[in-house]
Amino acid sequence: MRRKSYHIQDHSAEANLFTRRAIISFIAAAGLILVLVVNMFHLQINSYQSYQTRSNDNRIKLQPIAPNRGVIKDLNGKVLASNEPSFSLEIIPEQVNNMDETLAALQQIIEISEEHITVFKRAIKYRRRFKSMPLKIRLTEQEVAKFSVNQHRFQGVSIEARLTRHYPFEKYFTHAVGYVGKINKRDLERLEENEQIQNYTATRSIGKLGIEKYYESQLHGITGSENVEVNHRSRVLRQLDVIPPKPGADLHLSIDANMQKKAHDVLDGNRGAIIAMDPRDGAILTFYSNPSYDPNLFVTGISQTNYSKLLNSKDKPMLNRVSQGQYPPASTIKMQLGLLGLDKGLVTTNSTVWDPGYWKIPNIEVQRRFRDWKPGGHGHVDLLTSIKQSCDIYYYDLAYRLGIDSISEFGKKFGFGNFTGVDLYEESRAIMPSRQWKRDRFRQPWYKGDTISIGIGQGYWTATPIQLAMATSVLVNKGRVVEPKIVTGISQNGVYSETATKYREPVTIKNQRHWDAILKAMYETVNAIDGTARTAFAGAVYSSAGKTGTAQLFSLADDEEYEEESVAERFRDNAMYVGYAPFENPTIVIVVAVENAGGGGSNAAPIAREMLDLYFGLGLSGRRHITQQNDAIGVPSGTN
């Protein structure tokens, strides 16, 4: 028991040793607690500001709020482009672990076509990071409910209520109003360039075509912002403060939806264009290109199948025939040439030309016969007859004597060969040929023979229907050149303002009575017993004037007869008509172009008639009150 006794002996020494060790332990523990306290002091007191900021950065997110896009309305206030609330299924790809699995699982719950998935996969490549992308829009209530039950299974997938652009008139306004589509990479680059990118942080769609594109900056509005509190999954819990967005401006058109529908109905089955415009201020009343298509397809991303169907259709529905369709103007420009002849003194209202049914360039050995549309000819033809009967020989002769330089110069004053200034980006200049143009285009000199067919609006000369409407308005306005416009009013914050009417350098002639001579000839075309548009307008309750045109697309040999039946449909003549009404104080200029329909008098004029019947039937003639613009811009009135 040696150990035991030794133990007892040293008991108090051991106790002292233990107490010392306990005190050392206590001091060590106190020291370490002090270390903790100092560290906490450093974190909570010294670095408080920095951590406070980081804590707020965690929970407070600045979110942009998209402004409501302005709506577009027709003459009667019918909404042509609206914003419809809809639920869409959206995905933030960055938050999804396995996209294919997620999509497959979603397909189990909600019907999502492969088409949608293809479109979605393409779209997510061109998109800002961490921005959600719609997979399917316009979900039904049932689909919303089905997904909501399963939401927990899908990280990064959510249902969002958004406003989606909607075009209730579908195909009727496509080429005028256009459409919006998802913002793509190219749009982003352009926004970046224009320093507009900040204003689009919350925006998903942007104008891609038509008015929607041209007036993008007015329609869009100013993006607002809000500070929201979010949790660690970035789910928004509450709003802390907000700067409300400013909605975009509403646009008002002078186009009447009924006229637009009528234009569709009368062109149904044909390719062509109808444009009507108020000659007083250039306001467009009808703007329709057939065939058309449903712009709603593009709003959320069109499927590849539908897109290639549109793109590859031989009827080219995506072509805006009103402002991009380049047609030989044919006889619809004879008035301008006649006027130029009068002004240059090459013809008078009484002088005549002998029309045996053909015309030959004088003093040239190798003779090519230029034929009149009427076999056997019109006999002695004066200016009035040359227009109302559309005599070709008169204008072969006149063009030959005028020469290309003066025709080209005069034509440009009427707006040919240039943009009309209409508020659309989809516009073509078409061609007002000149020596310079031919040299640039073909590296060839201008031949005298080239001028002859220019005389009847053929050859190299092409024009868009909107150019013809503008040029005809110049006649109606006796020289005043008004640019066409689709948007005639803009309301911003409830304040309505008319858009400015834009004038160009007026067409001036020496004798003002020459205008009346030309306009009278157009009147006769419609109203005289032998006028080419007489049949089409027989019995009309309003007075109107106009000019028919038939554009040859198929060159005949000198001795060949044109036979409609034997010519392939695509090479048949284009039917053209330009007209205006009422004859006194006109309020509407109308242009009809129908491709491969045949003669203008029998195929285009009746369409113009139907349109004008509706126009007057609806009482639209007295609808628009134009406050007369500054007369100084118009034609000087003292020279006659």
Added chain:
Amino acid sequence: MVQTENERRQSSLWFRFHIDLPLLLGILTLMLISITVIYSAGGQNVDMVIRQVMRLGIGLGVMLVVAQISPFFYQKWAPHLFVVGIGFLVAVLLVGDMGKGAQRWLNLGVVKFQPSEIMKLSLPMMMAWFLSNYTLPPSFKNTIVGFTIIVIPTLLIAKQPDLGTSLLIASSGFFVMFLAGLRFRILIGLFAGAAAFLPILWFYLMHDYQKQRVLTFLNPESDPLGAGYHIIQSKIAIGSGGLEGKGWLQGTQSQLEFLPERHTDFIFSVLSEEFGFIGVLVLLAVYAFVIVRGLIIAVRAQEAFTKLLAGSLILTFFVYLFVNIGMVSGLLPVVGVPLPLVSYGGTSIVTLMASFGILMAIATNKRLLAS
């Protein structure tokens, strides 16, 4: 005749039921803090609070039962208990259940438990028993034997792998050695040895996820969304609490769930965020009170065995809270040690409360020596 202080204490009702009142008050205060913070950290989940209250209640029950057992019972059975504990640790390595990539649980059919919890109590008992059999300070030979006793369970637990617990258990054994008078020469040699051991630990014993934690600890900002996320969010929670805190239930880091493991390992961050520096000082003061009380009990104990055991248990308790607070505030790597008596959860509360029961038994069981 005036009662001596000892006599007065020993005659009190508390003493008769083997309860040390100051220690009990300290523990109850910590429990109250626990319930308050868990209610907030759990997103005002009442079920969670009820479960924690039940667990704490069971813990108090265990403490009271253990307090009734004489410390000499442990002294007598310490070696047997240690051998059984080692047996369990070997068993868990052979047939244990997997959980989070580690074998920690032993399924005895009726109960599932972690044998390492037994070792938390059994190792200091074994060490105290062994060293108190000889005169103190321990001889060189006994020092070697003592370290061998420590190393065996430490390695077995590290192999599970449960690095946090193995270090805590090693330190509980070490504290017995230290309190028994381990010479400073040996202590310094020991630290040198530990430093030399570090590379072996890194290359042969640590798992990849453990290495990752250490690397993250050294530079948490290197991977703010990955492994460093926990510690960064925790520091933001603590720092943004400031002096007075954001208020109870108002901590954005915890309420909006930026802070991970809010109610378990990172509960201290929630407390710091909502109650600020003042709250932290209050908590640390309560802990300090408990520790000082534990040390007083140890010093007052009259046997070498009870002194060593009590001292080791209370110092281990300190290590728990130091490691946890150090880890969530970025001073130490994240090793998964709960904040004692405050964190939500499991077996560790029972073990802790059992150790407080032993402390109370030591405080109230006096073999009156002849003066």
